[in-house]
Amino acid sequence: MIRKPTSRLLLAPTVLVAGAMAVTACSAGDSNTGSAGNEPTAIEGGTLTIYTTAEDMSFDPATSQSLAITSLGLNARRLTAWSVSPDATTEVIPDLATDTGTPSDDGKTWTFTLKDDLAFEDGTPITSEAVKYGLERSFATELSGGLTYHKAVLEGAEDYAGPFDGKHLDSIETPDDKTIVFHLNRAYGDFPWVASTPAFAPVPLDSGDPASYAQAPVASGPYSVSSYKAGNEIVMTKNPEWDPATDEARAGGPDEIVFKLAQDSSVVAQSLIADREDSKNSFLATFVPPAQLVQAQNDPKVGDRLVTSGPGALEYLALNTESEQLQDPQVREAIEYAVDKTAYLTAKGGEISGDYATTLITPGIAGREDFSLYGDDPAGDVEKAKELLAEANATDLNLRLVIRDDQVAAAEAIQQGLAKADIEVTIQTLDSAAWSAEIPAGDGTGYDLTLSSWQPDIPAASANIQPLFASDQIGNGNYNLARYSNPDVDAAIEAALSITDADEANAAWVEIDKQILADAPVVPLVYSRNSFLHGSGVTNFEIGEFPAYPNYLTVTLGE
Incomplete structure (x- = not known):
């Protein structure tokens, strides 16, 4: 997927250009089906491989434009999340917060309360101050490129340049460790959705050099980044501090998730069509190229492993x-x-x-x-x-x-x-x-x-x-x-x-x-409509009515 840099828009959605992802779920032969029909039985564990044409990926929520259900969502939770379904419109749901926010002052103030017993991967408690710090980092000039929704609506944001000189944004209040209050410059009804964007992920105050955080983030989600080789691969392993009882959005099924970077989508698609042994537990994160799409459509062995969207972008x-x-x-x-x-x-x-x-x-x-x-x-x-x-x-x-x-x-x-x-x-x-x-x-x-x-x-x-x-x-x-x-x-x-x-x-x-x-x-x-391929060992490969992307957070392996 290719995204354009965004200016300080009130809203800054994705511009799709050629090769970008845009799907909502149904199987290739049945527009009423939201996943790959005859799937294996889901299991816990194993290694899921995700092939991508990207040469690099940022896991810094301040610079990421990742959707709530894709790559960054595996590592970083936010105040709210998305409940996606092939059969219903997407709903905003609580993630780190106990609810999707309470408005007051005619919609100019929004208050969130964090759930109990939330922790980063090192066992440090996730507090409202960590959420505030994560947001403040997104204003720093050295951490540009992320989504900008919050920058347009937070009071005083236009004059704020980040926390690295010791200054803080007064429109974000943290009266205690579990409460965070946002004061907006206008009434804004979509703030619960805004609270699901990357910048609302917590970041520890002692997170170190901001330049290296993109490759070594501190996990609040089910997976930690254990190794990062630019242009090669990223390995993510289970975060032992993640509690599935507090998380409605993520399954946390595989023990390990490996992103293979800088891949040729045509080569990967051919391997997936053949369902080769080294591709069974994997999927291609980009669209199936046209030549391979025709091939996959005409190959009965592919079947429901080719997942074609409903109407999207x-x-x-x-x-x-x-x-x-x-x-x-x-x-x-x-x-x-x-x-x-x-x-x-x-x-x-x-x-x-x-x-x-x-x-x-x-x-x-x-x-x-x-x-x-x-x-x-x-x-x-x-x-x-x-x-x-x-x-x-x-x-x-x-x-x-x-x-x-x-x-x-x-x-x-x-x-x-x-x-x-x-x-x-x-x-x-x-x-x-x-x-x-x-x-x-x-x-x-x-x-x-x-x-x-x-x-x-x-x-x-x-x-x-x-x-x-x-x-x-x-x-x-x-x-x-x-x-x-x-x-x-x-x-x-x-x-x-x-x-x-x-x-x-x-x-x-x-x-x-x-x-x-x-x-x-x-x-x-x-x-x-766009099409994706996965191997025969992948299950719960679902693409909801919105967004037009596979939901990485619920994909598991099967047998």
Whole structure:
């Protein structure tokens, strides 16, 4: 998975680019199944191997962007965690805390109480002060790159530079060893989700050199990092101080977990397809490459060991609303009708690659509502598009579609679909770094259209909407790629962020979803489906409705 560095967004979800993970669970042949059907009986113990293309991994919660259910979650607990299921939306649950937080002061203050008998791997008690210190470390300039949700909402955070000079953040109070109180600069209903992000993991005050903590963290979860060889492997062994009775989120099944780094995904996939002896107790943490995916689909010996997601991350076409040719909403509506999503999905690999998208809030998010403002035919409505363009007196459009160099087939599908409505599209390809400089960080003058993909880091509708459509997220490396600015939408986003009642908040976000799409700043294309492979000795390999990743915390071995 590839993540972009995040600025101090109110929310800072994941930008997905080619090769990034995006799955919600079902087996390859049955979209109603959330795990690999005929599995071996789960056992305690053994060594689970996880193959990854990454050359390095950070276990420092201050710098990590790891989701709550992936790598860092094996080592570091947080105040809250996620309960994921293939059959239900993800719920926030207590982790180190006794509950998911108690709001007061109309949602501007949140209080958590730690569970009894929590300890680090060396037996030192986990206290509220250790949680506070872990958060404070994330503000240090030498520990940049982590998720930034908390930095935008904690009172006084904008002037804080970390604890290494002896200063502390007064908006985090620890009145006793088990109580931690957060004072926010605004009411914020999603704070229980924020408390599940990496920075909310406890770190001992005597943790030593912050530069080396990423490779030698002090465990609060079921696994300790016992050896770390960059570019080679990371070995994790059972933490004897972890108490499963206090942990609803983690199974802690294998005795040992080994991450094999810098792997060739095609080579690993071939080994898993063959179910070789040295691959039986392993899985590939990245998507199955296209050639091996076809091979696995056609190999009856693979069967349910190929796990293909349900609909996940949103892939979309962004329409630059500042472009002279796209300022008229009627022109943008015409493009909504003209895009051929069937051609786009075919270019992506067909039905196994995604479901057609019509909304901005992704599947698996609580409160999400299905609707379609621009017809029900994914192939589009060319005649309706031409009619709208004629009414807008826009019959000579020539649009510049700027893409990354791994998106050519998808871009050509967009180009061919728009051509049917007499909209000419010129494709320009850039490498990933150049695309980032030109589109998220640029001034908006270099493109009319661009393709992108988005999966939030927390299962909240706010994480779908705010980063992509709030006007303060235009430029400067942020991801309002449509450069969309609507004061009414900005006000609605601010109001929804402050709602602490979940049902009320969900309803507000659905209305914002509809409000934005009525302005047609983006064309929702597909919700990505992606495929993973594991060996025959792996069981409990589940991928919930959200997030679109395997749940590392519950994978066990079987016989």
